[in-house]
Every structure is written in C-alpha cells, then in structure tokens.
Amino acid sequence: MSDALLLLPDFLLIVSGFLVCRHTPLGRSVWDGVERLVYYLLFPVLLFHSIVRSPLAFGETLPLVVAGLGVVGTGIAMSYALKAVPGVDPVAHASGAQVAFRFNSYVALALADKLAGPAGVAWTAMLVAVCVPLCNFGAVYPLARQGGHRFWQEVLRNPLILSTLAGLTANLLGLRVPEPVAPALQRMGQAALALGLMTVGAGLQLGGLWAAPRLAAALLGIRHVVLPLVAFGLIALLRVPAAQQPVVVAFAAMPTASSAYVLALRMGGNGPYVAGLVTVSTLLGMASIPLWLAAWRHLA
Structure with a gap:
C-alpha cells in the first residue's frame, strides 16, 4: 500500500460514522454513549498499551526525541499565538488549537513499520511516549481556560x-503487561481506533468549519x-541519524489525532x-505525508 493510501481506511471510518448516524436508527443518542466509552476507557487503554509494550532506549534516540518535542512545541506555540489575531473566535480557537500539534499515533506507528521496519516502530513508540503528554497538556489548557475549568484539576482527571503517564512510568520501571492480558488490551486499542474515527464522522456537521474558516486554514x-x-530544520540542526x-x-x-474531537466535546468546546478539522486533516495527510517524504528523499 502506498503512503497516500495508508490513511484511506481512517477516512472511510469517518465517512461510515457520518452515514450510520444520519441514515440509520443508530442516531445521535447512541453515539453520545460511544463517545464516552472511547474517551474514558478505550483511548486510555490504547495509549497505555502502545507505550508500555515497546522498550524505551533514550540514550540511542536523544536527537530523535528532541526533534519530536521541538516539532510539537512549535505547533503549540504557533497555535496559541493565533488567539491574539483580531477577530478569532475564542471558543473555536480553544477547541481547535490542539489540531495544529496533536497527531494520529496509530497511523504514525503503521507508517513507521513501512519506513524503517521494527526499529522504526520502536522509534515512533518513543516519540509517542514523550510527546503525547505534552500534546494533551497543550490541548487541555485552552479548553480549561475558555470553559472556566481549573487547569490542574482537568489535568489530574484527564x-x-x-494513561499516558502511567504507560511511561511502567515502561521506565521495566513493567510489562502479562501475556494473557496483553491480547485483550490490544483488541480494546483496536476498538478505540475504529470507534474513535467513527465518532468523528457521527459528530460531523458539514458546515462546522464555517464557524471560523480562516482559523481552520491557519491551524x-x-x-x-x-x-x-x-x-527538516531540526534534523539538520540536531544531526538526527x-x-x-x-x-x-x-x-x-x-x-491530527481523532481524539481531538472527543476531547473538545467532553470539555464543552465546539465539537x-x-x-x-480532523476530517480535513486526515485528507490532507494522505497527500502531505508522501509529498514530504519525497522531499526528504530528494534532499537526503
């Protein structure tokens, strides 16, 4: 499968969620329960298991880790800066800022296997482990501030x-999920991926982006x-292998991460x-990933 087609299954799941919600008896009331199940159980299991199952070798991957944190940090800073632009809707910004720096970890892991085999999966798991906490802190802060929530209270119960911090701690302590339990966690993670994408489609309103189209384009x-x-700049600066x-x-x-929609909805944002944004980002990713990889190969 080409790099572009790798994201096609994700987009088809979003479309299927949209169609099922609007053209079958499984309407909005059903998907409200599914969203809660994904947010409070399935996605946390997915994150925990994806981090804890891959040993983290920090000494061998320091430039890689710093590059990943630099990418995410830049995204957070730039997306936050957009709030100062005149005319930006504060609710749309608080809800959508996360789209600029969060990432679809399962797509990343799947593509890593194609790019660099088992070593690539291990490197990407390292990026997931160190960057997901930063991404989630960055996503929760504007939503908590806009909604009048206490930031640290929201962090401590997010x-x-x-689940990400628990997975990282378990990995660093050398703890592993017992073999009889691991397959169950893996299947729950797979369910989170499918249902999470379908909830994006179920919540999609075709005119949703028109609430703030210029902000959407910027994000x-x-x-x-x-x-x-x-x-590209960090690779050269840090001399990444x-x-x-x-x-x-x-x-x-x-x-961007499909769970961005669930987080915005659960914290009172503009779902x-x-x-x-998630739907358009998935479409753009089908084109941007192969284009940027081709540009890297040309420059390497």
Whole structure:
C-alpha cells in the first residue's frame, strides 16, 4: 500500500460514522454513549498499551526525541499565538488549537513499520511516549481556560494524560503487561481506533468549519506545512541519524489525532468544528505525508 493510501481506511471510518448516524436508527443518542466509552476507557487503554509494550532506549534516540518535542512545541506555540489575531473566535480557537500539534499515533506507528521496519516502530513508540503528554497538556489548557475549568484539576482527571503517564512510568520501571492480558488490551486499542474515527464522522456537521474558516486554514497550515519544515530544520540542526530521519519527517506530517474531537466535546468546546478539522486533516495527510517524504528523499 502506498503512503497516500495508508490513511484511506481512517477516512472511510469517518465517512461510515457520518452515514450510520444520519441514515440509520443508530442516531445521535447512541453515539453520545460511544463517545464516552472511547474517551474514558478505550483511548486510555490504547495509549497505555502502545507505550508500555515497546522498550524505551533514550540514550540511542536523544536527537530523535528532541526533534519530536521541538516539532510539537512549535505547533503549540504557533497555535496559541493565533488567539491574539483580531477577530478569532475564542471558543473555536480553544477547541481547535490542539489540531495544529496533536497527531494520529496509530497511523504514525503503521507508517513507521513501512519506513524503517521494527526499529522504526520502536522509534515512533518513543516519540509517542514523550510527546503525547505534552500534546494533551497543550490541548487541555485552552479548553480549561475558555470553559472556566481549573487547569490542574482537568489535568489530574484527564484519562488520556493519566494513561499516558502511567504507560511511561511502567515502561521506565521495566513493567510489562502479562501475556494473557496483553491480547485483550490490544483488541480494546483496536476498538478505540475504529470507534474513535467513527465518532468523528457521527459528530460531523458539514458546515462546522464555517464557524471560523480562516482559523481552520491557519491551524491546518501549521499542522501540514509548517511543522514538516520545522522537522527538516531540526534534523539538520540536531544531526538526527539518517535511518531515523524519515520517522521524524512522517511524524511531523501526521494528520491530527481523532481524539481531538472527543476531547473538545467532553470539555464543552465546539465539537462539530473540531470534527471538520480532523476530517480535513486526515485528507490532507494522505497527500502531505508522501509529498514530504519525497522531499526528504530528494534532499537526503
């Protein structure tokens, strides 16, 4: 399967969620329960298991890790800065800022295997482990501030942040999931991926992006144009090993996380707006990933 077609299954799941919600008896009331199940149970299990199952060798991957954190940090800073632009809707910004720096970790892991085999998967798992907590802190802060929530209270009860930190702690302590339990966690993670994408489609309103189209263009521009360029610069600056470079480029060009919609909805943000951003980001990722990888190969 080509790099572009790798994201096609994700987009088809979004479309199927949209069609099922609007053209079958499984309407909005059903999907409200599914969203809660994904957010509070399935996605936390997915994050925990994806981190804890891969040993983290920090000494061998320091330039890779710093590059990943640099990409995410740049995305957070630039997306936050958009709030100062005159005319930006504060609710749309608080809801959608996360789209500029969060990433679809399962797509990243699947593509890493194609790019660099088992070593690529291990390197990407390292990026997931160190970058997901930063991404979730960055996503929760504007939503908590806009909604009048207490930031640290939201952090301490956010299931995505807690599961990621738990997975990272278990990995660093050398703990592993017992073999009889691991397959069950893996299947729950697979369910999270499918149902999470379908909930994006179920919550999609075709006019959602029109709530703030210029902001949407800026956020998607950061995610799919600026961050890959930042990755190119960090690769050169940090002298990332050649074998790890395509992993960094692909990581920077990833479509945004499908759980962005669920987080925005659960914290009182503009869910339909974020659902539209996630859908468009998935489409853009099908084009931007192979283009940026081709640009890296040309420059390497």
